[in-house]
Amino acid sequence: MSYNELVKNFNRIRDYMREFYVYGFKSRDEYTKKSARSYDDERRRLESWLGDYMQFRRTPDGKNVFISIDSRQSRHNPLYKAWKTKSFTDGDITLHFILFDILSDEDKSLSINEIMEELDDYLGQFENPRYFDVSTVRKKLKEYTEAGIIITEKKGKTAYYKRNKMSEPVNCDILDFFSEVSPCGVVGSFLLDKIDSHEENFLFKHHYITSAMDSEVLCLLLMAMQEKCSIDLDILTRKKEVFTENDVVPLKIMISAQSGRQYLMAYVPRFKRITSYRLDNIVSVKTCSVNNERKITESENTDYDILQEKLKGMLPHIWGVSTQGSSGERMEHVEFTIRYAEYEQYIPRRMEREKRCGTLEYLEGNKIRFSADVYDAEELVPWIRTFICRITDISFSDKKLEEKFKNDIMKMYALYGLEGGGENGIQ
Numbered sequence: 001m002s003y004n005e006l007v008k009n010f011n012r013i014r015d016y017m018r019e020f021y022v023y024g025f026k027s028r029d030e031y032t033k034k035s036a037r038s039y040d041d042e043r044r045r046l047e048s049w050l051g052d053y054m055q056f057r058r059t060p061d062g063k064n065v066f067i068s069i070d071s072r073q074s075r076h077n078p079l080y081k082a083w084k085t086k087s088f089t090d091g092d093i094t095l096h097f098i099l100f101d102i103l104s105d106e107d108k109s110l111s112i113n114e115i116m117e118e119l120d121d122y123l124g125q126f127e128n129p130r131y132f133d134v135s136t137v138r139k140k141l142k143e144y145t146e147a148g149i150i151i152t153e154k155k156g157k158t159a160y161y162k163r164n165k166m167s168e169p170v171n172c173d174i175l176d177f178f179s180e181v182s183p184c185g186v187v188g189s190f191l192l193d194k195i196d197s198h199e200e201n202f203l204f205k206h207h208y209i210t211s212a213m214d215s216e217v218l219c220l221l222l223m224a225m226q227e228k229c230s231i232d233l234d235i236l237t238r239k240k241e242v243f244t245e246n247d248v249v250p251l252k253i254m255i256s257a258q259s260g261r262q263y264l265m266a267y268v269p270r271f272k273r274i275t276s277y278r279l280d281n282i283v284s285v286k287t288c289s290v291n292n293e294r295k296i297t298e299s300e301n302t303d304y305d306i307l308q309e310k311l312k313g314m315l316p317h318i319w320g321v322s323t324q325g326s327s328g329e330r331m332e333h334v335e336f337t338i339r340y341a342e343y344e345q346y347i348p349r350r351m352e353r354e355k356r357c358g359t360l361e362y363l364e365g366n367k368i369r370f371s372a373d374v375y376d377a378e379e380l381v382p383w384i385r386t387f388i389c390r391i392t393d394i395s396f397s398d399k400k401l402e403e404k405f406k407n408d409i410m411k412m413y414a415l416y417g418l419e420g421g422g423e424n425g426i427q
Helices: 008-022 034-052 078-084 090-102 113-124 135-144 174-180 184-193 212-225 298-317 346-354 377-385 399-415
Strands: 052-060 062-067 107-112 150-155 158-163 231-236 242-255 262-268 274-277 284-285 332-339 359-363 367-372 391-398
Touching: 008 034, 008 078, 008 212, 034 062, 034 078, 034 113, 078 212, 090 113, 090 135, 107 113, 113 135, 113 158, 135 150, 150 367, 158 298, 212 231, 212 242, 212 346, 212 399, 242 399, 274 298, 298 399, 332 377, 346 359, 346 367, 367 377, 377 399, 391 399
Parallel strands: none
Antiparallel strands: 052 062, 107 158, 150 158, 231 242, 231 284, 242 262, 262 274, 332 367, 332 391, 359 367
16 A cells, blocks of 8 residues: 555544644654554655654654744744645546536536536547546535535526635735634635735744644534534543543633633533533534534523523633632632832732732732632642742632642752741741
8 A cells, every 4th residue: 555645534644743743752663553654654744744844863762753843933834734635536636627617607607417518528528538427526516515616506496506706815914813823723824825925924922833733623613602502522531542522512712822722611411510621632523513413492592502601600710721629619719929029010010911810909018919719729820830939928728739839839948958938938
């Protein structure tokens, strides 16, 4: 079996791109998910799209291949190239170009019989023509109609087909920006491919490109939310096993401004609560509207709206995406006080900018007290740590979490040979 650059199963490509780009640094022998031949085929396929970004290192264990992309230098997400390759047969590509040549006039509409006549005349010009039956042509026209490329019009009982008019491209700056910062930005990338070269005015300091691999999953989730229907999710666990979560109700997509990571907020009947899933852990999405398993009823729409309102009411108490802490309490309280010098006015400005759902109280002596009631106080810990050496006191309603936080500080003191407490000690 020879190597083929074209893609049949994008999930496999998504998996390899994650291994190479996100995790990387695996040699051919270390990659045990598939056969060595499979590894080589996928590596060659990635090299054909991302050759300028492929690098390798030789180690005692062998040759490690990985993708290296400097997001500060790349104006456009190179991972979008994976979405622009699709498998097709000789018949597919032949029929594609002939049909669009026949329907090149946007004002011309033809019935299936008229298209078949022109198609036979077209193919008859070749020495060894390949003819297509009417069912194959009809299926291809239906595929293009669903994609919006072809328009179908009924005249009596006869269906007529014509080319859909090409819309004028929008402002290039809008597409440049949209394609790199918006969810499903790959759509903007496809539109940019239809535009001649133009001046590019954007560079991105924080360019989160790995979300490109989750575009299909995100698109299906957005469609399900628009239809207000439940879905079945195939989810990858920490043990790299796949399990199915049934009848999940997708409610909101949340994107981290810090890491660019995307999350689905959804109601899960098994838990009887709203929880979150990382999009890069979702293997596939099956929507009831797409599979036509059942119609959406008015009562279900009402239930969906109720869940949306419930999530809206929860958001003021969600620091990140977690909706349940380890303490088991419905709500957890966290409070800490910091101090700063008179010349360090950037500290209160930073607190105002980053406090999210918390509140600030300005005290005498250049002190600020932060407090918040959240579902999971542990989500705040990485942010709180950035104020170490300024914190004068801290308390969590989850006393185990408080003890763990203070023990970590004491371990840090010991590591650096410092005495705990003192002027900068945390109470």
